[in-house]
Amino acid sequence: MNSPTDITPATRRTALRELDLDRFFHPETVAVIGASDTPDRPTTLNWRRIRDWANRVGSRIHPVNPKKEMVDGLPCFPSILDVPGEVDLVVILIGDAMGVLPQVISSGARYAVMFAGGFAETGAEGARRQAELEDLLAAGQLRLLGPNTNLNAFEEFRDDLPGRPIALITQSGHQGRPVFQGQEIGIRFSHWAPTGNEADLEVADFVRYFADLEETGAIAAYVEGFRDGRTFQLAADHAARKGVPLVMVKVGRTAIGRSWAKSHTGHLAGSDAIVSAVMRQYGVIRVDGLDELLDTAAMLARAKPPTARGVCVYSISGGTSAHMADLATAAGLELPELTEDTQRALREWIPDYLRVSNPVDNGGHPTGDWRGRKILDALVADPGIGALVVPITGAFPPMSDYFVRDLVAVAETTDKPVCVVWGSPVGTEGAYRDVLLRSGIPVFRTFGNCITAVHAYFQHHEFMREYQSPWDRVELRPSPVAPKARELIAGGSVLAEHDAKSLLAAYDIPVSRDVLATSASDAVAAADSIGYPVVLKVASAAIAHKSDLGLVRIGVGSATQVRETYAELVDRASAAVDPALIDGVLVCEQLTGGVETVAGIATDELFGPAVMFGIGGLAVEVYRDVTFRVPPFDRAEALRMIREIKAFPLLRGHRGQPAADLDALADVLMKVQRIALDLPGELTELDINPLLALPGRAVALDAFAAGRTKEQP
Template identity: 30%
Template sequence: MFAPKSVAVVGVSPTAGAFGSRTLAILEQAKFAGPIYPVNAKYDRIGERQCYPSIKALPETPDCVIIAVPREAVEPIVVECAERRVGGIIIYSSGYSETGKSDREKQQARLVQISRESGVRILGPNCIGALNYKNGFHATFAAVPDASLPTSRPDAIGLVSQSGALGFALSQAIEHGISFSHVLACGNACDVDVADEISYLADDPNCKVIACVFEGMSNPSRIIEAAEIAHVANKPVIIYKMATGEQGAAAAMSHTGSLAGSNAAYRAAFKRVGIIVVDNFEALIETAAFFGKASRPKAPGVAVVATSGGACIMAADKAELYNVQLPQPVAKTREVLERVVPEFGSPKNPCDVTAQVLGSPESLHACVDALMSDDTFGALVVPQPLAYAIATARLKIFSESAKRYNKIACAVWLTEWMEGPGAIETELDPHVAMFRSMDRCFATLAAWNEREQWMRAQPRKLARASGTEAAQTAAKLLDSAENNILTEREAKKVLSAYGIPVVDEELVQSADDAVTAANGMGYPVAMKVESPDLPHKTEAGVIRLNLKTEAEVRSAYEAVMANAKGVSPPPKINGVLVQPMIPAGTEIMVGAKVDPLFGPLIVVGLGGILVELLKDTVLDLAPVNHDEALAMLGRLKGKAVLAGFRGSEPVNLDNLANIVCRLSELVADQKERISELDVNPLICSGERIIAVDALIVTQHS
């Protein structure tokens, strides 16, 4: 389908603007080397080519058949292709499932059935086509870049897009020097989908890196599998994901359910398999082009050399924003910089060589070579403020040093003359990556170093934190629960089975019993109404904290019971829990959810009543290993509170990560039973980490 030796175009006519005729003209313009067979029963010839009445009438079975006829005429042609066992079918025709009409969905389903029964693969329908720049197979009716432009270099990008128009829009980057091996759309993806196309490109030797415009899939495990295939082939996958809005959170029972949206789950899944995610459409091709040129980083440090002090400051700002290291050079390098940089410059990193290099270009060469040779640095950033002949001249300096030391130079095009002198030359250079934004440059360098860390952690190791008996014990507890929302006491028994420390408690039925319990465990105490119908106790007003006397306990008992009985409809009340008041500490929320697309997920965040307001959470696929749990904690925006804040005791991160691992194992083990789980809060102080509240929602009613 994507690298055919022969092609048939069904629907060619003398009308130049018709999709079939446009496709034939584009194939000829691209100098497709194999036979091209026009098919239309109305004509004997189209231009200088013989026209055939049907697929059956062709002198050979074509590798690929492009169908450019109205929807009503498509199915018989697909049947004919299946009978002849063609290599693949591309269907332009629209009006199928994208209309939302049931009869059109059935028509598309019949195409799928034909494909499954015959083994003939289908791309589309409602597809803009596919481009293979290596063999001139430009199977599309859309305008494409001039086929004479240089492309299919060793750093070529294979581009996959669920949106045909956006994919072909990106392919116009060829006009300013980007190299593509393929541009593959998938339309309605009734058969061949984005995951198939990524997998195909992983095996294609003409593709160095894979870029993808992605909306979503009903079975995202396929794109995860495709990314794993690409990893084996040592091909980075860069994705821009659209449709990032979250739906369905309002119906969630737990904090986790409202925070673990589908976009967060996609990002976690992508991270797990080393996919690089860009947040902006405009960043996709620049990022992919960088990964097409750059080898693996030799060091995480980045050097900056510029002729502008302002550009140095801008670079430093973006490096800090994306946590990219700008270390200082070693003594040998510093000696070179101090010798050649004028006193009004800056002989450090970032290095401001000043405009004086206009008069002594050799000083720029000396600085670039010294920084590139320094083992402290894996990449060099070179802001380019002017797009005149000087930009082309300096490119040679950057490129030669990058090639000599097998590193990458990043030219940041700061001028607004986007296609000015030096721009296309930079894009074409195999050793210099072009960026039209300092922000995107450092975002890409951060992703480069992050991917290197991921590569070094492969293959992923998963050692169980909880005992093997935990799953069986917890399963029995969950199966015996009377309600699908477990009480706090029931939920904490499940946590205990996995070795998670929980607060002691006693269930009482009267104020006198509450006082007796409080006297026995010591003051201060906390009191909570236990009811399966009140999962969010704070909102219901059925919690009282830090009770220090018998009188306060009696008053609290009456108050929380009155509030509980005032709820409508009346909740089932089991009694009141009396618990020792755990001393203040850092409050952390750890939750879990079984997602219909991704399965078990684990979430960590700053806990307490502000968890949904702050939304400082990190999500991953469950189960996680110890290093992954630590990394989750390290990605929290408020991670500083874990290290001790304003005199608080630092939290033992290894202990906290161990609890995160155990909870991730719980949801993974019980994914057929649990829907949502919250432990909020875990109160953490030094070595002491204890769960004081928990919510588990099961899948059974």
């Protein structure tokens, strides 16, 4: 197979760019334009923040300000062009950042940070300014972070905390603050990249860099929109190849969320259904809250891969155990019964009227003496258990103190994560502050966040066991039938059903046996050839939804009925559209049984062509039980796509009905993907509905296709 350098001429980037971001995070020389030591000025605070950071990372720092000769005892240069030697990083603190940017580019600096706002986040005029900024950058070698960004890259990162660190990426510095403050409860961070408007450096660049760092335990990201859908795919694939968990809050699930995302950062938020599908495709873990982002990333960074799929819930209360077990089971976690040997051992320390099968309830008293550690050792030794979840709903010293010390001690003896929920609303207890938070084990404040993180933990490692990058197996050459397909959609017209089916047939997608009849006699001859009963439909590119206008008849069982139906359909269609736009009547074989599904292609503003699959027929718009994938994807992903719709049990054979051929459906999806790859700039929409899923085959009964018009961008 060829390497993924270009799929088709119409696609965007297919390889991540090579950047030496070490020179950004560990520069030898830093220059700060607008540096000041004037008291009580925001610029002074920012200058000193950057100066202190530069001292911590061992960088030389130079203030730049034409109004100052010295700043905080350091010689100050009137212009960036006056700074001696090479400069790795320039931080622009002044409002007129565009005014000095040409000089920064001319200086040969490698990286710059533009703090100023007033660009694409402010509307049309700001977008014009940002376009000018991007044009300036394109002409040089400077790489820019921002504009409209914060200085969070220059925070103080503690190196005295346990565990592998989290690398943080945010498009809003304010939204990243409560995540970064996880340092205060013992969660380690290594970097923070606040990307702002992403006129140049984008989320994808930092995902790649952080995934390549050996120390990175997880990447946590708050994203409002992607600069380029293709680069996000490539970056997520890169993280998956490296086995680095990528956890993300992505704004834009709702219309109001998408509108704010666009106004705040100037990004297109994209179709959320397709964004979610791409995340599933590449194993990105999507969460909703910033607290979930912190807790889930910390869990993944700290916990080693599971040795078993089972979760054991252990507490001192039957009610607590039942509550946690309900949440875990509803989330899809497995709570297997403990082995007979484990249960027998537990009975030595837990009264026989309490449950020890899973969940395990010790009644409280064993927690406060020597039995507590014995119980924990037995639980983590059970071969079916991959994670232990211990909800502590409130502090009850001294027993809770003993309990916590035992939990930390047993966690040091096993690779299985010991997850503790400290439910006390106070949070100042010594057992929590001085023992749990300093231990490095996963600690949560809510049941919900614990379950979310544990589920993500198993989900990530299960995904990684099976992941194979689709970019290594992309067919780069257009298929031999691509020229014929282009002829069919030439001119940007909507295709009539028979032409749309010709497009499908060109890619070997099975279609029903159809004959286009232009007279009643032709229709009878076609029906005689196909075999009764037949389906009759008006054939016209001007009519997209024929059934809505009563222009489809099924079960037409004789030559007489064919003649009568033909005349009726033509008359009805002529009342709806210009008769010159009616091609005739399509006579089709009638297939029964099976499950009506839908497959097709939608064009997304960020990701380009996306392949759709779901439950079809008239129900598609009612239930919206559909899913998407963005090319490239492999056959295993096509099958995963089929299995994730809610109606999948129907395809497996519900209540004695025969099962549909899943391999045949996967074949169709792979061929639809081939169409999407061949015609990404020319075909805007393809709809195969219904795609009848039968035992042994899948057949397209109806199809709609539309090409891009000259007026469309």
